[in-house]
Amino acid sequence: MSEQVEELIKKEYAAGFHTDIESETLPPGLNEDVIRFISAKKNEPEWMLEWRLKAYKVWQSMEEPSWAHVHYPEIDFQAVSYFSAPKSLEDRPKSLDEVDPDLIETYNKLGIPLHEQEMLAGVAVDAVFDSVSVVTTFREKLEEAGVIFCPISEAVHRFPELVKKYLGTVVPQRDNYYAALNSAVFSDGSFVYIPKGVRCPMELSTYFRINQMNTGQFERTLIIADEGSHVSYLEGCTAPQRDENQLHAAVVELIALDNAEIKYSTVQNWYPGDENGKGGIYNFVTKRGICHQRAKISWTQVETGSAVTWKYPSCILKGDHSIGEFYSVALTNNYQQADTGTKMIHLGKNTKSTIISKGISAGRSQNAYRGLVRMGSSASGARNFTQCDSLLIGDRCGAHTFPYIESAHPSAIVEHEATTSKVSDDQMFLCQQRGLDPEKAVSMIVNGFCREVFKQLPMEFAVEAGKLLEVSLEGSVG
C-alpha cells in the first residue's frame, strides 16, 4: 500500500470543505457485500445487482493495465471507499466568503457568473433554490419533446427496459480493468434517451452544468439517440473541480441508431496536484460510442486537469456511411501525465473518421497521444484523417505519439500526420514586439494552436476553454 495514496484519500479538502465522516460512508474496501450495499442503497432491482456482481467477478480476474505511458504509485483498491453519501447542506460553506480565495480568483479569471460560482463551490444558499426552478423549466421543455434525461439510478427504475437493452453493450463489463470496476461499483451518472426523429431542443450542457454535483467517483453515463435524432451533451466544466476521491473511473456509452447524431463535449479540469506533483486526481475513463447506419458521433474534449489521465474516447463505426470525429486538446503542466487519444474502428462501408489532437506539455509533464485507426475487411471506401500536433513549453517535459494504424481493405484510405515543435521564437518575438508580455504571448499562441478544436465546442465553452488554458499555463513561462 502506498502511503501517498492513503494520505491523499484521507486528505482534507484543500478548498476548505469539511470531510467529516458521515454515517452513510462505507469504510474502505471492496467485496461482494459492498456491492450489495451500494445496490441496496439505490434500491436497485435484482437484475442490476446481478449485473454488478458479474462485473465484480470479471474485475477480480483482470490485471491492472500497465501499457500506458504514465507512472504513478500502485493503487490499493482495498483502501478506497466505494460509497459516500452526498454532503448535507449544513456541511457546506455558508457563502462565498468561506471559500478559498484562490478558487474564487480562478473563477473570476474564467469569467464564471456569481451564482454559478456559488454552485460550483458547493455553497448552500438561495442560489440552489433558484437553480432548482431553472431545472424545472428545463425539465418541462425536455419532457415536451419526449427527451428522457435523468440520473441513471432513476432510469433503472423508470426505464428498466431501455437500460437493460443498452447498458454494457458498447463497453462490456470485461472491456478493461477500470470499466469492470466501474460496472461493479458505479455511483451514478446521466441517462439520456432521445426518441425517434427528435432534435433535442437545448444543449444538455446547460442543464447538466447546474445539475452535475455529486455524481461520485465512478460515474456511468448512457446516451441513446434513437433513429434520426440529434443531441449535444456537455460534460464537466471549466471551473477547477476538487474532490477528495483520488481515483476516478468513469464509463460513458453512446448509442447512435440509424441517422442519429450525438455530439459529446468534455471539459475536464479535475485537481491536477500542486506544482510539485503532489496529490491530484487519477482519471481512468472508458468512453465509447457505436454508430449505426449514417449515424454520427463527435467527441470534443479539453483536458487540463488530473494528475494522471488515461482516456480514449472511441467510435465503433458499425453502420454504413457512419461518421466518427475526435477533437482533443490535452494540456499538461507541472508533473501531470496524460495518455489520451482515440480509437476509430471502421466496420461499415464508406465510413469516415477525423481525428484532430493537440497536445501541449509544459513544466515536467508527460503528454502522450495514443490512437488506433482500424479499417476492417468490410470497410470498403472508408476514410480516415488524423492529425496530432504537440507543442512543448520548457525542456523538461515530454510529448509522445503512439498511433496504431491497421488496414485490411485496399479502398480504405488512412492518412496520419504528426508534428512536434516548441513555441517558435519568431512568434514570440512578434507578439512581444507588439507589447504583449511573454505569458500573454504564449497563451495567445497556444490558443491559436488549439483553435481547430475550440471551434467544435459550444460557443460559451469555447471562450471559457481559452481562458482555462491561460490559467493552466500560468507560471510555465520564464
Added chain:
Amino acid sequence: MSAVFQQYASDLAQQQFGISWLADARDGGLSAWKEHAWPTRKTEAWRYTSLLPVENEQWQLSESSAETLSQEALSELIDMDAYRLVFINGQLCEPLSSELPAEVVTFADANSEQQAVIKAHLSKVANQQKHLFAALNSGLLHQGVLLHVGKNQRLDKPVYLVYVNDKADAQLANTRVLITLETGAEAQVIEHYFTSTDQDRGWVNALTECSIAENASLHHYRVNLESEQSLHTGGIHATLAANARLNGFTLANGSRLKRIDYHIEHLGSGSDLQLNGIYLPRHQQKVDYHTCVEHAVPHCTTSEVFRGVIADSARAVFNGRIHIHQDAQKTLAEMSNRNLLTSDQAQINTKPELEIYADDVRCAHGATVSQLNDEALFYMTSRGISEAEARVMLSFGFVIELVEGVAIEALQHWLRPRIAHMFGQSDQLTRHIIHE
C-alpha cells in the same frame, strides 16, 4: 511450447564448438537469451507477428554444403566490382569469394589485432537484453565477418556479402557482421540474402553491428529476397559518433516469417541518419520492419522513409520509433511511411511513434494507407496504356524514388528490373519501366 523452444535453442548453442576466443561472447548471448521472456501476442514488439513458424519446427544448425551454386543462382548475384564474400547455408564458400583487402576478414581468419577489435566491439552495439534474436545470434556465434576501416581510410570498393540458402528442411543459419569505422573512415556494404530454390524452408538469423566513429561514413544496403517458405530474423544495430553519417537502404519481399529490426543510436552531436526502406510482400507472405532511432545528444538529424506495396493476401507491419532524449535539443527528425494495398485481402499494420523529451526540436511523422489513385489510373488508361500496365507503372513509381537514392549504380541497375517484375511478371507489363 515457447519455453520448450527456448530450451531447445540453448541446447543447440551448447553443441556449438566455434572459435574458442569467442566463447565469452557466446556465453553472454546465451545467458541473455535465457533471460528473455518468450514473446506472445501481448508483447508489444511482436503484436502483429507470430513466432509459431519458429516454435513449430526442430531446428538444426546448418552444416557446410555445396562448393558452388547453380547457374541460375549465380545469375542472381549483383554484377559489380566489389569485394565479395559468399556464404552458402551460413558457411563461407571460398571459390565464389574474391580476394579480400586487409580491412575485411572472417572471424576464423582474424589475426590477433583483428581479434582485439572484434572483442572490443562485438555485442557492444546491439542490446541483447532488448533484442531476443540478437541474443540468440551471439549464443550461436561461430562465424562472422569483420569490416574494420582505419582512421581516415576509404575502402576503394564496396563490400558485397552474399548469403544464399537452399535447404528444404529446418536448418538454421546464424550469420554475423561487425563493421567498425574509425575516425573519418568511409565504406560501402551490401548484404544480400536470397534463396537459390523456392523449396527453401531454412531460417536465417542475421545480426549486423556497426560502430561508426567521428566523421566516418557508412553506406549500408540490405536486400532480402528469399523464398516464401523461408524464415528470416535480422537486426541492424548502429551507433553514430559525432558528425558520423549512416546511409541505409533496405528492400524486402515477405516470407513465412520475416522480421527486420533497425536500431540506431545517435551518440555524438552532428550525426546524420538517412534510412530508406521498401517492402513488397505478396501471396501469403509476411514482412515486419521495426525501426528505432535514439537521439541521445543535441544537433543530430534523422530522415526515415519507408514505403510498402502489399498485394494478394500478404501482411505487412511497420513500426517506426523515434526517441528524443531530454538533452537532445535542436534535433531534426522526420519519418514517413506510405503504403499501397493492392488487393482485398492485403493487410498493413503501421505505427509511427514519437517519444520526445526535449523542447527545441522539430519532429514530424506521417503515415498513409491507400490504394492506387483512381485519377492517375484513369489518366494513364486514357492515354492508351492498359489498366494492368498502368497499375504496374504506378506501383513501381510509388517506390522507385527510394531506389534512386542508392549511391551504387550497379545496385540500382540490378534493383530496377527486379522490383518491376514483382509488380508485373511479364515483359509486356514492364516494358516502359525497364527499357527506357
